[in-house]
Amino acid sequence: MASIEMRNIVKQYGDGFPAVNDVSLDIADGEFMILVGPSGCGKSTLLRMIVGLEDITSGDMIIGGKRVNDLAPRDRNLSMVFQNYALYPHMTVYENIAFPLRLSKTPDEEVRRRVTEAAEVLELKDHLERKPANLSGGQRQRVAMGRAIVRQAEAFLFDEPLSNLDAKLRGQMRTEIARLQRRLGITTVYVTHDQTEAMTLGDRVCVLRKGKIQQVASPRELYEQPVNLFVAGFIGSPPMNFLPATPEGNGLRTPFGTIQLDERRAAAVRGRDLLLVGIRPEYFEDASLVDEAKRPLGSLFRARVDVTEWLGDSQFAYIPYEAPEAVTAQLRDLSRELDSEELRTQAIVSIDSTSRIREGREAEFWLDSRKVHVFDPTSGENLT
C-alpha cells in the first residue's frame, strides 16, 4: 500500500482553461479519498493522471514516496476499477480474478493460493466456477475488486463505479465498497459527482471546481464548515438556503425578519453591505414545537408556507421570498453550475413530521441562529 502525493499538478489540453489547475493533495497510506465536483471539474483527469493514463503537464505525482510522472501505467502497480467492471464474459470468476496473475506469469500454485484468499475475503468462494452473466451486480463488483486485490496493488482507483446502476443497487454497492475498503485498508481514490457517495464513503472528501481544489475535509467538516458558497451549495440535500441579508445591529436583516447573531458572527459581518446568509433546511423548526428554554437561543419568523411535503419522519415546507436582482442572478448562476434546480428564491425548511403547518397559511418558525453561515456574495467566501 502507498500514500499518494500531488504537488502543483496541472493538466492543460490545448490552449483553453487548464482541466486541472495547480492541485496539491496528500492522500495518506490506507486512506479513502473522494474526488467530487460537477461535470467538467477535472476529477476524472486527475484520477487518470494518478494511474498514468494521462500525461501531467506540470507538477509532481508521488506514489509511495517515488515520483511516477514518467512511469507507464503498468509500472505504477495501481488498480483501477471501471464503471462497467471490465470483466471477461467468457471466463469464470476464478479466471477473471486470476487474470492479472496469468499476465505476469505467476506459477499455478501461487495463483490458486491468491485467488482463494481473495475469494475468501470477498465472499465469492461459492461462485468461483460461475460466469459474470450469472452474477448479481454486487457480485460482479466484488470480482472486479478481487482482480485488484490479487495483484496486491498499492492503491485502488474508482471512476464513478456506480453511475450505471439503479438507485437500489447503488445503495447496496456503496455499503459493500465501504465495508471492503475498511476491511482491506487499501489506499483508495474514488471519483464521483454524487454527493451521497462522497459523504458516506470517504475518510476525506476533496471538492473540485473548474480544476481547482475548493476544500479537502472530512464529510462532517464539509457539511458544518463549508469554506465557500460553492461547497455549501454542493454538499447537503435538500441544499442549503441562501437568503439576502444586511447587517442590522447585532443581527442580520433577511426577507424573513431579523436573525440575531452571536458575538463572533456579528463581528465578522459588521460594516458589511449586502451578504448571503446560509441556512440548512434542518436549522429551522416549527416554533410551536420548540421548548420555552430553547427559544431565546434562536430567532423567530412568521412566513407563509407555499407547499408542504410530508415524508413520514419529517416534512419539508417551501417558503417563497423576494430578493434583489443581484442575489437572484447569483443564485441562478450557482444553481446552473451545481446543476441544481433547487437554489431558487424559496426557502426549504425541514421540520418535524408532527407539525401542523398548512399550505397557504402563515406559520411561525424558529431558527437555530447559532448555526447559520454568512457568505460574501461576490467572492463566495464563508465569513463565519
Ligand code: ATP
Ligand atoms: P465528468 O463528471 O463529466 O466526467 P470530470 O470532472 O471528470 O467531468 P474531466 O473529464 O476531468 O471532468 O474534464 C475536465 C475538463 O477537461 C473538461 O472541461 C473537459 O472538457 C476537458 N477534457 C477532458 N479530456 C479532454 C481531452 N482529451 N481533450 C481536451 N479536453 C479534455
